[in-house]
Amino acid sequence: MGKQWKEKLGILGTPPAGYARVAKSARRSSPSSLAVLVTGAAGFVGTHASLALKRRGDGVLGLDNFNRYYDPSLKRARHRVLERAGVFVVEGDVNDAALLRKLFDVVPFSHVLHLAAQAGVRYAMQNPASYVHSNVGGFVTLLEACKSANPQPALVWASSSSVYGLNSKVPFSEKDRTDQPASLYAATKKAGEEIAHSYNHIHGLSITALRFFTVYGPWGRPDMAYFFFTKDILKGKLITIFQSPDCGTVARDFTYIDDIVKGCLAALDTAKKSTGSGGKKKGPAQFRVFNLGNTSPVPVSELVAILEKLLKVKAKKKVLPMPANGDVKFTHANISLAHRDLGYRPATDLETGLRKFVKWYLDFYSKKSSW
Numbered sequence: 001m002g003k004q005w006k007e008k009l010g011i012l013g014t015p016p017a018g019y020a021r022v023a024k025s026a027r028r029s030s031p032s033s034l035a036v037l038v039t040g041a042a043g044f045v046g047t048h049a050s051l052a053l054k055r056r057g058d059g060v061l062g063l064d065n066f067n068r069y070y071d072p073s074l075k076r077a078r079h080r081v082l083e084r085a086g087v088f089v090v091e092g093d094v095n096d097a098a099l100l101r102k103l104f105d106v107v108p109f110s111h112v113l114h115l116a117a118q119a120g121v122r123y124a125m126q127n128p129a130s131y132v133h134s135n136v137g138g139f140v141t142l143l144e145a146c147k148s149a150n151p152q153p154a155l156v157w158a159s160s161s162s163v164y165g166l167n168s169k170v171p172f173s174e175k176d177r178t179d180q181p182a183s184l185y186a187a188t189k190k191a192g193e194e195i196a197h198s199y200n201h202i203h204g205l206s207i208t209a210l211r212f213f214t215v216y217g218p219w220g221r222p223d224m225a226y227f228f229f230t231k232d233i234l235k236g237k238l239i240t241i242f243q244s245p246d247c248g249t250v251a252r253d254f255t256y257i258d259d260i261v262k263g264c265l266a267a268l269d270t271a272k273k274s275t276g277s278g279g280k281k282k283g284p285a286q287f288r289v290f291n292l293g294n295t296s297p298v299p300v301s302e303l304v305a306i307l308e309k310l311l312k313v314k315a316k317k318k319v320l321p322m323p324a325n326g327d328v329k330f331t332h333a334n335i336s337l338a339h340r341d342l343g344y345r346p347a348t349d350l351e352t353g354l355r356k357f358v359k360w361y362l363d364f365y366s367k368k369s370s371w
């Protein structure tokens with residue numbers, strides 16, 4: 001690798017041994033391939049998306065702060081899978097403007113897939129600052145780095161079905177109201193959409209927001225119901241199924257990770273170039289919002305029944321009124337826009353997806369130490 005690379009990489013604080021790994025990780029297989037910065041790369045969606053990009057020949061450099069929101073050893077295990085696939089993950093925070101500048105100085109990213117965030121709806125009741133830090137401060141810091149980069153990357157980022165909040169018009173379409181967030185988490189995702197629009201308008205950043213709908217699958221998140229229900233059912237622990245105040249069932253448009261990743265890659269591949277490189281905006285830039293869901297909301301009670309069947313264990317369960325914790329009663333995606341513009345076609349039903357998750361779960365936790 002040239003001296004210039006080493007000088008540049010040196011400022012990254014990456015030890016000499018890391019130089020080759022960063023260069024190899026970011027290298028594209030052809031000039032038409034993408035060079036993608038994946039933030040939140042050690043996360044659930046980030047790991048799957050980074051692997052898919054790398055395997056098809058794109059250059060990928062990851063960034064993650066490996067925070068302790070949930071078991072960091074799971075993030076480290078994902079990281080080892082990424083390293084084996086040739087994806088290097090820089091350990092750092094999206095709020096670190098100096099680090100971001102260095103990354104953009106070292107690698108001329110064509111795209112950014114921004115997945116780093118404080119996820120989780122209910123945790124906002126305990127730690128609101130974490131949502132402001134990562135989902136607002138972190139996003140603005142990243143947008144600042146993108147608008148100053150030359151060339152400016154095209155940005156695809158993860159918003160959330162939660163922005164539909166208390167919307168009762170189903171299925172949810174991108175043009176429906178999103179001004180009634182039911183949680184601070186949802187409010188920070190909505191804020192992200194508005195902030196992104198200002199950077200698109202002023203700086204010519206090409207930006208696509210993807211509203212993911214309750215994503216599940218192997219290497220998933222332990223803070224999500226499908227995951228801890230599985231753990232608790234296997235341990236014979238009581239699980240709580242929330243019921244809405246009107247005693248209706250609570251339902252989610254559960255979306256399998258492979259479908260979400262296809263949606264992310266399609267959004268990256270159809271992203272138009274930003275128009276503000278070099279600080280001078282040359283015309284309006286692309287601004288898009290898409291629902292990525294499964295179009296078939298399933299009651300949580302049905303999720304539990306499928307898990308009992310797959311685990312061959314009867315769950316110990318109780319039904320309680322949904323607490324005022326920021327949860328919404330149901331989500332249901334209209335995906336016709338993503339179908340039209342991204343060719344998005346979710347292909348995995350909940351039972352099939354949960355079967356793959358349970359297989360991974362039993363395998364991973366039976367030999368966790370070896371990961």
Ligand SMILES: NC(=O)c1ccc[n+]([C@@H]2O[C@H](COP(=O)([O-])OP(=O)(O)OC[C@H]3O[C@@H](n4cnc5c(N)ncnc54)[C@H](O)[C@@H]3O)[C@@H](O)[C@H]2O)c1
Pocket residue numbers: 039040041042043044045046063064065066067075092093094095114115116117118119120133134138158159160161211212213214215216221
């Ligand atoms: N999984 C879902 O059901 C779902 C649904 C809708 C939206 N989303 C969004 O998709 C994205 C990815 O979610 P996920 O499910 O993979 O969650 P995740 O928590 O597994 O991944 C997020 C990753 O970002 C990292 N991170 C958090 N704050 C950071 C910061 N300030 N700097 C650097 N890294 C940071 C975390 O360590 C984590 O590895 C998030 O933006 C989330 O809000 C997820």
Ligand SMILES: O=C(O)[C@H]1O[C@H](OP(=O)(O)OP(=O)(O)OC[C@H]2O[C@@H](n3ccc(=O)[nH]c3=O)[C@H](O)[C@@H]2O)[C@H](O)[C@@H](O)[C@@H]1O
Pocket residue numbers: 119120121159160161162212213214215223224225226240241242243250251252300322327328329331
């Ligand atoms: O679609 C989204 O945008 C959101 O999807 C999930 O949020 P959520 O749908 O609440 O996912 P879970 O926390 O796994 O809850 C799933 C369902 O189980 C219910 N639940 C949860 C926990 C529990 O103990 N009992 C219970 O019935 C919830 O009310 C909800 O209806 C993710 O956690 C969020 O990061 C994401 O933004």
